[in-house]
Amino acid sequence: MSRKLSTGVSILIILAFVFSMVPAAVAQEAGGGEIIDRVLERGKVVCGGRTDLAGFGMLDEAGNNMGFDIDLCRAVAAAVLGDPTAIEVVPLTAADRGPALQTAEVDLLSRNVTWTSSRDSQWGNFTTIMFYDGQGFMIREDSGITSTDEFDGATVCVTSGTTTEQNLADFFRQNGMEYEAVIFEETPAVYSAYEEGRCDITTSDKSQLASVRSGFAEPDAHIILDITISKEPLTPAVPHGDDTWFDTVKLVMWALINAEELGVTMDNVEEMKGSENINVLRLLGQEGDWGYTDLGLAPEALANAIAAVGNYGEVYDRYMGPEGLAFTLPRGPNNLWTNGGLIYAPPIK
Amino acid sequence: MTSQQATQEVLRPPQPPGLIKWIRDNLFNSWFNSLLTVIFLPIVFFAVVNIIIWAFTVADWRAVTQFPMLYAVGQYPRDEVWRVGIGLSAIVFLLGASWGNWGGLLQSISIAFGIAFAVFAILPVQHDQLDLNMRLYLGGNVILLLLGYLIGRMKAVKGGHIVIGWGIVPFLAVFLLTGRRGSELLPDVATTLWGGLLVTFLLSAGGILLSFPIGVALALGRRSTLPVVKAFSTIFIETIRGVPLITILFMFSIILALFLPAESRIDRLVRALMAVTFFSAAYSAENVRGGLQAVPLGQIEAAKAVGMNGLQTMVFIVLPQAIRAVLPAIVGQFIALFKDTTLVVIVGINDLLGIGRSIINSDPEFVQLQLEVYLFIAIVYWIFSYLMSLASRRLEAALGVSTKL
Numbered sequence: 001m002s003r004k005l006s007t008g009v010s011i012l013i014i015l016a017f018v019f020s021m022v023p024a025a026v027a028q029e030a031g032g033g034e035i036i037d038r039v040l041e042r043g044k045v046v047c048g049g050r051t052d053l054a055g056f057g058m059l060d061e062a063g064n065n066m067g068f069d070i071d072l073c074r075a076v077a078a079a080v081l082g083d084p085t086a087i088e089v090v091p092l093t094a095a096d097r098g099p100a101l102q103t104a105e106v107d108l109l110s111r112n113v114t115w116t117s118s119r120d121s122q123w124g125n126f127t128t129i130m131f132y133d134g135q136g137f138m139i140r141e142d143s144g145i146t147s148t149d150e151f152d153g154a155t156v157c158v159t160s161g162t163t164t165e166q167n168l169a170d171f172f173r174q175n176g177m178e179y180e181a182v183i184f185e186e187t188p189a190v191y192s193a194y195e196e197g198r199c200d201i202t203t204s205d206k207s208q209l210a211s212v213r214s215g216f217a218e219p220d221a222h223i224i225l226d227i228t229i230s231k232e233p234l235t236p237a238v239p240h241g242d243d244t245w246f247d248t249v250k251l252v253m254w255a256l257i258n259a260e261e262l263g264v265t266m267d268n269v270e271e272m273k274g275s276e277n278i279n280v281l282r283l284l285g286q287e288g289d290w291g292y293t294d295l296g297l298a299p300e301a302l303a304n305a306i307a308a309v310g311n312y313g314e315v316y317d318r319y320m321g322p323e324g325l326a327f328t329l330p331r332g333p334n335n336l337w338t339n340g341g342l343i344y345a346p347p348i349k
Numbered sequence: 350m351t352s353q354q355a356t357q358e359v360l361r362p363p364q365p366p367g368l369i370k371w372i373r374d375n376l377f378n379s380w381f382n383s384l385l386t387v388i389f390l391p392i393v394f395f396a397v398v399n400i401i402i403w404a405f406t407v408a409d410w411r412a413v414t415q416f417p418m419l420y421a422v423g424q425y426p427r428d429e430v431w432r433v434g435i436g437l438s439a440i441v442f443l444l445g446a447s448w449g450n451w452g453g454l455l456q457s458i459s460i461a462f463g464i465a466f467a468v469f470a471i472l473p474v475q476h477d478q479l480d481l482n483m484r485l486y487l488g489g490n491v492i493l494l495l496l497g498y499l500i501g502r503m504k505a506v507k508g509g510h511i512v513i514g515w516g517i518v519p520f521l522a523v524f525l526l527t528g529r530r531g532s533e534l535l536p537d538v539a540t541t542l543w544g545g546l547l548v549t550f551l552l553s554a555g556g557i558l559l560s561f562p563i564g565v566a567l568a569l570g571r572r573s574t575l576p577v578v579k580a581f582s583t584i585f586i587e588t589i590r591g592v593p594l595i596t597i598l599f600m601f602s603i604i605l606a607l608f609l610p611a612e613s614r615i616d617r618l619v620r621a622l623m624a625v626t627f628f629s630a631a632y633s634a635e636n637v638r639g640g641l642q643a644v645p646l647g648q649i650e651a652a653k654a655v656g657m658n659g660l661q662t663m664v665f666i667v668l669p670q671a672i673r674a675v676l677p678a679i680v681g682q683f684i685a686l687f688k689d690t691t692l693v694v695i696v697g698i699n700d701l702l703g704i705g706r707s708i709i710n711s712d713p714e715f716v717q718l719q720l721e722v723y724l725f726i727a728i729v730y731w732i733f734s735y736l737m738s739l740a741s742r743r744l745e746a747a748l749g750v751s752t753k754l
Contacts, residue, residue, distance in 0.1 A: 051424075051699060051707040058711035059704075061416060063424035063544070090541045090617065091697040099603045105614065188709055188719045195717075215713025327713050 035107050035238070035245040036296070039080060047073035048097055048106035049089040054211045055319045055326035056112045057089075065089040067326070068319050069110040071309040072130060072236055072253065076108060078308035079252045079301040094162075098123045104239040108249060114163075115235040125246045126235045128253040130312075132333040132342050134228035135167050136206040138213060141223050143200060148227050152177040155199040157190045159183070167230045168203050191216075205232055207320070207329055214327035248295050255302035257345035258283055259311035261336055266310035269303055283348045290348045302348065312336075312343060412708055412718040413725045417478050419708060423544015423699050429528070432535070433547060434486055436522040441466075441490045443514050445497020450508055454743035458736065459494055466490045519558070540618040544699035546729070548618070552690040552700065556625040557683050563626065564633025565668070571638055582634070589631035594689055598624045602696035621693045629686045636678045640671030673748050680741035684734050691730075701726055 039045055049069055050057035057067040070089060078084040092100050092111055101109045101124040113119070114133075115126045139145050145154075151172070158165050160183045172179050182199050184190045191212045194202040202209070209224050216222060236253065238246050259265070262280050264272045273284050281287035284306075285299030292299050309315055313336075320329045335341025376386040413420075422433050441462065448459040470487035472479065500506055526543070528535035543551070570582030589597065601624040606614065615623075644667050652662040672679070694703040705722045709715050715722075 051703075052710040054711055054713050059419065059424065059707050060711075061419070062427050063419055063422075063542075065424070088539050088541055091699055091703075093695055093697045095599065095695065096603050096697055099606060103606045103614075105606060186719075188716045191716055192719065211713050212716055213713075215716045217717070 035104060035242040036080070036248060039107055039245070043081060044086045044088050045073060045077040045080065046088045046090060046105070046107045047076075048092045048100050048109040049073065049111050050093075051089075051091045053112055053208075055207065055324070055329075058326065066319075068131065068315060069112055069236070071315045071318070072256075073108055073110045075256060075305040075309045075315075076249055076252050079255075079297065079305040080248060082298070082301075082304055084308035101237055101239055104241075106239075107245070108236055108238055110236040112234055113237060114232045115237070119237075124237045124239045126237045127246070127250040128257075128345060129233040129235050129342075130253060131207070131234040133205045133207050133232035133234055134333075135164060135203060135230040135232065136209055136228055137225045138194070138202050138204075138209045138222055139200065139225065141221050145200070148175070148225065151175075151179065151201065153179070154201050155180045155182055157182045157184070157194045157199040157202040159187055159190055159204070160185055163230070164204055171229045203229075210320075210329040211327040244295055247291070248297065251291060251295070251348070252302065252305050254345035255283060255305055255348055256309070256312040256315065257336070257343055258348050259306045260313040260343075261338065264306055264311060266307060266314055269307045273303065279347070279349070288349065408721050409718055410721055410725075412712075412715045412722050414476070416704075416708055417476070419704050420545050420701060422547045423704050424542040425544065425547065426538060426542065429536070429538055432525045432528070432538075436518075436525055438490055438493055439518050439521060442493045442497040443511065443518060445494040446501035446506065446511050446514065447497075448494075449498040449501020449503075450506065450511055453747065454740055457743075458740065459498070461736070463491050463494050466494075519554075540616050543618065545704045546701050548693075548698060548700045549687075549690055551618075552622055552625055552693060553683075553687040555622050556629050556686050556690070559622075559626045560629035560633055560686070561679075563630035565637050565672075567630060567634035568637035568641060569663070571634065572641060586631045586634050589628055590635070594624070594628050594692055595695060597628050598692060598696050600624070617696070618698060621696055621698050625686065625690060625693070628689075629682065632682050633679060636675045636682060637671060639678070640673075640675035641667060643674045644670045676745055676748065677741060680737065680744075684737050687734060687737065688730060701729065 047070070049065060049067075051059050051065065053067070055067060056069045057065065060066055065087075070087075073087050073089070074084040077086045090100065090106055092106070092109075097109060097111055097113060098119070100106050102122070109124065115129065120126050137148065137151075145151070148171075156168060156179050158168055158181055165181070165183070168179075168181070182193060184193065187204075187208075190202060190204070193199060195216055204212075206224060206228065213219050213222050213224065236249065238249050258279075262272075262277065262283060264280060264283065269284065272280050273286050275281060275284075278287060282290055284303040285292065285301070289299075290302065292301060298304075310318070313331075316331065316334060317324060319326045322328055331339075331341060333342045335343060337344040376390075377383045418427070418430070422430060425433060444455065444459050444462065448455040466487045469479070470484045470491070501511065525535070526538065527540070528537045530537045567582045567586055570578045571586065573579045573582070598621065601620045602617070605620060609615065648666055648670065649662055652666040657665070690700060691702040693700055694706065699707060705726050709719045709722055
């Protein structure tokens with residue numbers, strides 16, 4: 001009797017201990033936190049990124065982080081701290097990127113994240129779409145297939161448990177076609193199987209298909225179909241609760257896009273400070289106030305960001321351009337709106 | 350007649366163990382075994398030949414050979430890598446000293462490490478990460494090992510000194526690796542940059558060293574007569590054993606982060622280490638408890654009879670016998686822990702496997718080379734797991750497990 005009682009008491013004590021942690025969690029949400037103050041105090045921008053995606057977040061031989069997503073982080077560090085190297089990249093997996101943003105463990109999530117409504121409400125504030133991706137299909141050129149209408153009965157290689165698999169199922173159901181899925185856990189396994197001919201089609205985000213195709217023994221023997229079956233707007237995000245930080249990051253992204261529009265590059269940013277064009281002068285902090293007073297930044301913060309990583313097109317081309325470090329992917333929807341693409345940002349003024 | 354033959358047979362000197370005799374005794378000693386040999390020998394032969402041909406002609410080891418530093422220390426800044434080197438050298442020196450003092454198994458391990466360092470130091474290949482400095486460092490470690498051996502053999506150096514050395518090394522290593530913020534000589538290095546074999550070893554060694562005492566405490570707690578202690582130990586052990594390691598990793602990596610306020614956030618690597626430690630502690634506890642039950646009651650009674658108190662009985666009589674009895678199980682648990690650390694990849698820590706994955710995915714060409722990379726990683730894990738099991742067998746023999754009661 002007394003033994004049972006004391007067991008019960010000890011369980012209660014343990015439960016009380018566990019639940020005593022809960023108010024801490026609630027308090028944290030209420031307190032929010034001036035992220036920008038933390039960044040300045042720390043002297044470093046902590047970015048959620050990855051080290052295992054060619055083009056977006058990868059490692060060089062010396063172990064340095066690089067990639068499209070990483071450069072966006074560097075641009076923010078250059079603007080806020082004046083030093084593009086003042087970043088710390090926390091490698092995040094698909095599972096812990098959400099919580100890492102929710103708990104403000106990272107100041108900026110720049111990790112190939114698709115902006116969706118539920119993530120926006122749950123995870124944090126999404127800034128500006130920096131890359132328009134979408135799920136596509138890759139087939140062998142000699143397969144004789146020319147359009148998705150001929151997909152009925154095909155074997156498809158795909159990674160398990162991702163939205164990719166879901167989109168694939170939806171696509172085939174909507175079109176009243178049958179398919180056989182060959183499912184793998186690991187991304188490289190999918191493409192090995194595809195290249196070995198174990199399936200007719202493979203599907204993933206188009207940027208990834210382009211990346212993988214460039215590594216094949218014969219890249220030209222494979223074609224990526226024009227059709228896009230899902231919207232994947234890849235967007236850097238910041239934690240909820242600090243509007244100044246949200247605005248700062250957003251403005252840096254806009255600045256990169258505006259810089260490309262205005263022809264400001266990494267190399268000519270200094271001489272462009274004496275430009276005739278009033279919009280260039282505004283962007284580079286030589287004329288008017290683009291908002292730096294309210295955000296507490298230096299007038300040349302955006303100029304520093306551009307000097308550090310270049311304009312949007314330069315960042316894109318560094319990794320995915322014709323001479324890209326990772327692979328080559330035509331700009332397509334990621335062209336400026338003036339060139340028939342979707343990349344558009346509000347003016348800096 | 351027959352008895353005479355038998356005596357002759359007995360009197361004959363033992364035959365030298367010739368190859369033909371070995372084959373006859375082991376492969377063709379019955380018609381069934383001969384049949385098995387005839388069937389399987391060609392299969393094994395072709396498999397081995399094909400693997401060797403593949404490894405030396407078809408396989409492309411670029412993704413392995415190009416990045417030795419990445420596999421070794423991950424993203425640890427290359428300017429600060431000397432700190433890892435000093436930590437490794439300290440361990441090598443102590444290993445040498447232990448070899449000199451105790452000999453036995455440590456001799457084999459020391460020689461194995463010494464040979465490995467020497468081989469890499471004089472490896473006749475051109476590699477920009479294996480430059481003169483690196484070769485000198487590797488060669489220096491061999492000398493350090495031998496120096497340690499000579500010092501360890503000196504009369505003045507007692508076993509206690511070396512044990513103290515081993516006790517200091519973990520703190521020295523952690524202090525060196527983390528550094529201090531704002532320091533000129535030792536700037537801080539974020540743990541997010543630690544990776545590769547370094548993290549695999551830190552997590553395994555940390556997990557083993559921390560989980561064992563916790564496991565012993567839990568095992569004693571579970572046998573305690575104090576209800577609160579007993580209930581806590583039982584609930585802890587059964588909860589952790591009731592869920593997979595992945596769940597515990599997620600729990601510590603994600604749930605803990607959601608619970609704790611931002612100011613008291615625990616480092617990601619430490620969170621993973623906590624998860625691995627608690628997981629291993631629960632299993633060690635059950636192993637140790639098995640050992641505790643194997644100690645005869647008479648031992649405790651005898652200890653009490655000579656006037657030992659409860660603590661003394663436990664520390665000097667019960668635990669040594671209990672742990673000795675379950676040593677194989679405990680080492681098996683440690684080997685499992687070493688391999689289980691690969692799971693930290695799922696919480697974004699780039700251990701050896703994580704670095705391998707990053708390398709495969711960093712260059713589209715390397716996607717085709719994943720087999721080579723994974724094979725290399727598997728071999729590394731096999732070597733260290735095998736060393737551990739070898740060490741455990743020698744230790745068992747030395748302690749007389751399974752031969753003495």
